[in-house]
Amino acid sequence: MSCNKKAYITTPIYYVNDIAHIGHAYTTIIADTLARYSRMSGLDTFFLTGTDEHGQKIEEAAKSRGKTTKEYADEISATFKNLWDDFDISYDKFIRTTDADHMVGVQKAFSAMHEKGDIYKDTYKGHYCISCETFFPLLQLVDGEFCPECGKSTTVVEEESYFFRLSNYQDKLLKYYEEHPEFILPKSKRNEVIRFVEGGLTDLSITRTSFDWGVKLPENFNDPKHVMYVWLDALMNYLTALGYGKDDANMEQWPARVHLIGKDILRFHAIYWPAFLMSLDLPLPKHIAAHGWWTRDGEKMSKSKGNVVDPRAVADAYGLDNFRYFMLREVPFGGDGDFSQKALIDRINSDLGNDLGNLLNRLIGMSGKYFAGSVDSTNVEKYYQSELDDVHASLEKLEPLLFDMQIHRYLEELWRPLTVANKAIDMYQPWTLMKEGKKEEAMALNGLIAAILSKVSIMLYPVMPEVCTKISNALHFSIDNKSWNAMVKDTQLLDIFVLEKIDPLFPRIEEPLLEQAEPIEKKPKVKVKDKVKKEEKVTEGVALIGIDQFFQTSLKVGTVVKAEEVPKSKKLLLLQVDVGEDEPRQVVAGIKEWYSTDDMLNSQVCVVANLKPAKLMGLKSEGMLLAAKDKDGLCMIRPEKPKTAGTPIG
Ligand code: MSP
Numbered sequence: 001m002s003c004n005k006k007a008y009i010t011t012p013i014y015y016v017n018d019i020a021h022i023g024h025a026y027t028t029i030i031a032d033t034l035a036r037y038s039r040m041s042g043l044d045t046f047f048l049t050g051t052d053e054h055g056q057k058i059e060e061a062a063k064s065r066g067k068t069t070k071e072y073a074d075e076i077s078a079t080f081k082n083l084w085d086d087f088d089i090s091y092d093k094f095i096r097t098t099d100a101d102h103m104v105g106v107q108k109a110f111s112a113m114h115e116k117g118d119i120y121k122d123t124y125k126g127h128y129c130i131s132c133e134t135f136f137p138l139l140q141l142v143d144g145e146f147c148p149e150c151g152k153s154t155t156v157v158e159e160e161s162y163f164f165r166l167s168n169y170q171d172k173l174l175k176y177y178e179e180h181p182e183f184i185l186p187k188s189k190r191n192e193v194i195r196f197v198e199g200g201l202t203d204l205s206i207t208r209t210s211f212d213w214g215v216k217l218p219e220n221f222n223d224p225k226h227v228m229y230v231w232l233d234a235l236m237n238y239l240t241a242l243g244y245g246k247d248d249a250n251m252e253q254w255p256a257r258v259h260l261i262g263k264d265i266l267r268f269h270a271i272y273w274p275a276f277l278m279s280l281d282l283p284l285p286k287h288i289a290a291h292g293w294w295t296r297d298g299e300k301m302s303k304s305k306g307n308v309v310d311p312r313a314v315a316d317a318y319g320l321d322n323f324r325y326f327m328l329r330e331v332p333f334g335g336d337g338d339f340s341q342k343a344l345i346d347r348i349n350s351d352l353g354n355d356l357g358n359l360l361n362r363l364i365g366m367s368g369k370y371f372a373g374s375v376d377s378t379n380v381e382k383y384y385q386s387e388l389d390d391v392h393a394s395l396e397k398l399e400p401l402l403f404d405m406q407i408h409r410y411l412e413e414l415w416r417p418l419t420v421a422n423k424a425i426d427m428y429q430p431w432t433l434m435k436e437g438k439k440e441e442a443m444a445l446n447g448l449i450a451a452i453l454s455k456v457s458i459m460l461y462p463v464m465p466e467v468c469t470k471i472s473n474a475l476h477f478s479i480d481n482k483s484w485n486a487m488v489k490d491t492q493l494l495d496i497f498v499l500e501k502i503d504p505l506f507p508r509i510e511e512p513l514l515e516q517a518e519p520i521e522k523k524p525k526v527k528v529k530d531k532v533k534k535e536e537k538v539t540e541g542v543a544l545i546g547i548d549q550f551f552q553t554s555l556k557v558g559t560v561v562k563a564e565e566v567p568k569s570k571k572l573l574l575l576q577v578d579v580g581e582d583e584p585r586q587v588v589a590g591i592k593e594w595y596s597t598d599d600m601l602n603s604q605v606c607v608v609a610n611l612k613p614a615k616l617m618g619l620k621s622e623g624m625l626l627a628a629k630d631k632d633g634l635c636m637i638r639p640e641k642p643k644t645a646g647t648p649i650g
Contacts, residue, residue: 007038008253012261013095013237016076017061020083021301022327022339023262023294025311029324029518030291030333030407031260032089036462037402038257039090042481046253048241049084050095051077055230056130059213069213073098080236083312087320088465095241097215097233105211105245106236107218109280110206113164118279124161124205127154128309132288133230134206149264162207162217162226169275176274176284184270185289185405188335189263193270205271206232235273239282256285258403263290263334288407292336309339317513321464322348322506325411328463333405336456341512353506354647355418356456358580360471360505362422363449365582366430367499370442377493379440384448387424388491391417398459412454414459421452422644426559431583450475451493458484460641467505474500508648517558554610555649556580557639558587559628563597569617575600579607580646588621594634606637606649 011031014024014141028049037048053073062072072145073096095102113119129147135157147154177183177194184190185348196547199338207217207226214227236244238256243249261269269288293300296307315323325349331337368374381388394416401410424445433442454475461468461479472479476497561584562576573592576584587607591600606626613622626637639647 005044006253006257007035007043008242008256009038009045009047010238010256010259011049012259013050013234014080014099015055015057016051016053016073016080017057019076020311022309022311022314023301024080024470025083025087026294026327027260027291028087028089029327031092032087033324033328033407033462034258034402034649035090036465037399040458040461040479040481040484041399042485044253045308046093046242046250047091048093048095048238049089049091050093050241050252051080051097052230052234052238053077053098053235054233055133055231056208056213056228057213058132059211060130063121070098086312087315093241095237097237099240101243101246102237102240103215105240106215106233108245109239109276110228110232111218111220111237113276114281116279116281118165118168119162119206120165121160121162123158124163125158126205127158128157130156130588137202142536157210159209160226161205161209163203164206164232164276164279166201166204166272166275169278170197173197173201173271173274180284182287182404183274183284183411184266185287186345188334189266189290193266196267197271201271205229231268231272232276235268235276238273238285250343255283258287258289259285260289260291263292266290272464287403287405290334292331292334294331295336295338297340300324313514314344318344318348318509322352322466325352325464328407329411330408332408341514345509345512348506349508349648351415353508354580354644355415355422357504357506358644358646359418359421359449360474360502362425362580362582363446364452364474364499364501366425366449367444368501369444369582370430370434370439371446373498373501374496375446375450375494375499376496377451378444378496379444380447380451380493383441383444384424387420387448388451390420391455392491393592395455395459401463411460411463414456417452417456421449424448426561426645429561429578429584432561432637433617447493450499451487454483454494455487458488470502470505474502476500550650552610553608556607556609557643557645557647557649558585558607558609558623558625559645560600560603560605563600565592565597566617566619572616572619573597573600574619575625577605577607577625578645579623580644585609585622586620587623587625588616588619589625591625591627591634591636595636603636604638604642604645608640614628 009031011027014020021222031047032306035045038045050099058073062069065072077096084091127138129136129150129152131152132147132149134149136154138144141154142148145153174194174197177190186195206229208229209225212227214230215233217223217226232518238259242253244251259269265275274284295301296309299305299307301308326344329347329351330343367373394413397413398410401413428445430442430445433445453471454477457471458479468479475494477483477494484517556579558577558579560575561578564574566572566574571590571592573595575589576589577587578584608624611624613620627634628637
């Protein structure tokens with residue numbers, strides 16, 4: 001997909017009948033990620049979010065709380081704005097549908113569609129779901145009464161109404177979908193829309209008379225009892241935010257690059273909205289991108305069920321950037337996702353801690369130990385060109401994935417360079433290079449790791465701005481359009497610099513940090529010692545232990561980087577095992593009867609990493625390997641698939 005020079009990115013505007021939950025945060029975080037990437041890549045970016053404040057639903061919510069509708073809307077709108085501000089969401093404008101400029105713009109659009117002959121007055125008789133703010137024909141209702149979308153009871157409405165000639169646009173819409181296969185993303189959702197439109201479009205009632213809380217018709221219509229249908233009002237925000245109907249100040253941003261929405265509001269955005277725009281003779285947005293639904297333990301989140309996950313609580317407990325990464329990485333865009341703390345913790349400990357954080361630690365360790373903290377990239381290409389080629393091949397794939405809304409794949413691909421880096425350390429072993437006096441090569445390896453970390457942190461920045469800024473500070477560069485051009489688009493490397501030491505970015509999380517978000521599997525807070533006493537039972541000769549006791553043992557994946565025979569020993573091999581630390585551990589293992597040095601070299605093993613060092617035949621042993629032995633002999637316990645050295649087992 002080609003990039004034009006502008007990127008207008010929007011979230012839906014959120015109803016102010018309730019406060020934000022992780023579903024809302026998800027849409028906003030995706031949009032923020034796209035906006036940050038667009039800015040970094042030099043596009044003229046405009047990022048819009050806001051609140052949708054009119055309609056019967058809001059009027060009723062305010063009434064039930066004994067507030068005026070405006071008071072209530074002000075209050076809830078502010079909670080959204082505050083949340084996005086606290087989340088450092090980089091929006092350029094926060095629009096409210098109660099803004100005077102917006103309302104004038106909606107009236108202008110109404111007049112323009114009317115002049116075009118697309119609006120006429122008639123009587124509406126039908127069923128209306130207040131919760132979904134949608135009319136439904138009788139045939140679509142469940143048991144002749146209930147809303148097909150949310151299951152709530154509908155109200156029979158018979159009132160005078162203005163209609164939009166949606167039926168006139170059926171063929172034009174189908175033609176547009178046909179000619180622009182990328183209009184609706186993901187592509188799987190496109191067919192649903194096409195089928196719906198092929199089923200026939202009836203004209204749309206676009207004004208109501210039975211309530212008051214909405215945009216009035218333009219004065220020259222002389223019809224004061226009508227207010228605009230909330231979806232016409234709401235969709236227009238994408239134009240009025242640019243000054244449509246007022247001064248057109250930012251209309252050069254139109255058409256939008258992408259409207260991000262949830263799948264529940266796809267019909268409004270993929271059918272009504274393009275029809276309104278065609279009526280206004282305006283170009284259509286490039287993409288309507290619909291994401292899936294977040295559930296909690298497989299159920300829809302709702303206040304009445306008490307299972308709503310509060311995004312602020314999650315971000316406070318686990319870190320905002322970690323939460324952002326989790327949401328974008330965990331679920332393929334368009335699919336549904338279930339929120340669980342376990343999944344979040346796994347992502348933090350594994351992807352972020354083991355793969356990214358640990359790599360930075362290794363770099364700090366290596367350069368600190370051998371080069372007084374300095375990193376020099378001068379000879380990286382001389383020794384590690386093929387690694388650099390692999391990294392750049394991955395980087396090239398990233399941008400199209402982002403704008404095709406394959407954000408989980410973007411992150412997956414972005415992790416490949418980290419694997420290249422971790423593997424390079426395991427393979428070339430800076431400690432060996434240093435021992436062999438190959439200082440230039442060891443420094444080049446240092447430079448390679450720093451280069452990979454710099455490039456990854458630039459491309460990860462839109463998802464994890466705070467963490468990546470910390471990484472770039474440690475590596476003495478700034479993430480901006482200049483560094484993106486130089487190090488991602490071009491193949492440049494960092495200058496010579498001295499690394500700043502920083503605190504570990506992803507301290508390991510051992511247990512759920514939030515009670516509210518995870519009632520299940522909560523561990524009782526018992527002191528380890530008491531717990532052992534209480535729970536120590538013996539079953540069939542095996543002492544039962546608590547999980548805490550098990551976690552006292554540190555088990556890690558190790559890669560054998562050197563294997564030698566122990567002189568005069570029939571049983572022992574002397575191994576150097578990389579467990580993700582600065583230097584490999586020396587392990588003396590009693591496995592010679594079953595394994596040769598060749599069998600062991602470059603193989604992976606499971607290491608007990610927190611045993612007190614012992615001496616065997618005068619040789620220090622700093623760990624133990626897991627193995628199983630029966631009458632047929634001994635076999636090593638190994639990870640089923642290759643894992644980064646140092647990955648914790650548990
Ligand atoms: N006001 C309309 C949008 C008008 S846009 C012109 C609206 N508001 S909403 O507050 O109900 O929803 C806003 C967005 O949040 C929608 O994209 C919706 O899909 C999303 N989500 C609400 N609950 C959600 C989940 N549980 N999971 C994921 N997203 C969800 O619709």
